[in-house]
Amino acid sequence: MTKIREPLTYERTLTTIAQVIGWDRCAAICGVKSVEAVRRWSDPDCETEIRLIDAERLDRAFLDHGGDHAPFxxxxxxxxxxxxxxxPDLCLAGLAGSSAKETGEAIAAIIAAASCSDIRTTRRARKEIQDALDTLKTALAAIERRETGEGK
Structure with a gap:
């Protein structure tokens, strides 16, 4: 049975990288003698964790293998x-509504920018994308706080 690696965790991020570059490559990059040692870093029930320098090295390797971002x-x-x-607003339904509104506006602005090179249009698209990201991050923070009991 496959262990669940929760979103927004270092364990899941390592697994994502290993799916692209391979566990054996991860071990070699981090200077670890066994693949199993690196796999333990991806185990949420194991107390050993990846070092920051190794996370950086794996980010670079992921980018070198065609990744579009540095996952860690x-x-x-x-x-x-x-x-x-x-x-402060832990009403997830309200946050979902705000997120839908802001995301819709961002998508509309992206579509407008795709067919127009006017600086005002691209500036508006960047603003709408930032607004959508901010709203989604606030919703994510509310979920995190609810899950940890901070918002109850």
Whole structure:
């Protein structure tokens, strides 16, 4: 049976990278003698964890293998953002509505920017995308707080 690796965890991020570059490559990059040692870093029930320098090395390898982002870097930044984000409204239905509205506006602005090179149109698209991301991150922070009991 496959273990569940929760979203927004280092264990899941490592697994994502290993699916692209392979567990044996991960071990070689991190200077670990056995693949099993690296696999333990991806086990949520194991107390050993990946070192920051190894996460950076794996991010670079992921990018070198055609990845479009640095997975550990993205995860780390997002987790820090969520930790400091105010999420006073724990009404997930209200946050879902706000997220749908902002995301819809962002999609409409992206479509407009795709057919127009006017600087105002692209500026509006960037603004709408940022608004959508902010709303979605607030919703994610509310879910995290609810799950940890901070918002109850």
């Amino acid at each position: 870097h993205r995860l780390h930044g997002l987790r820090l953002d969520l930790a400091g984000r105010e999420a």
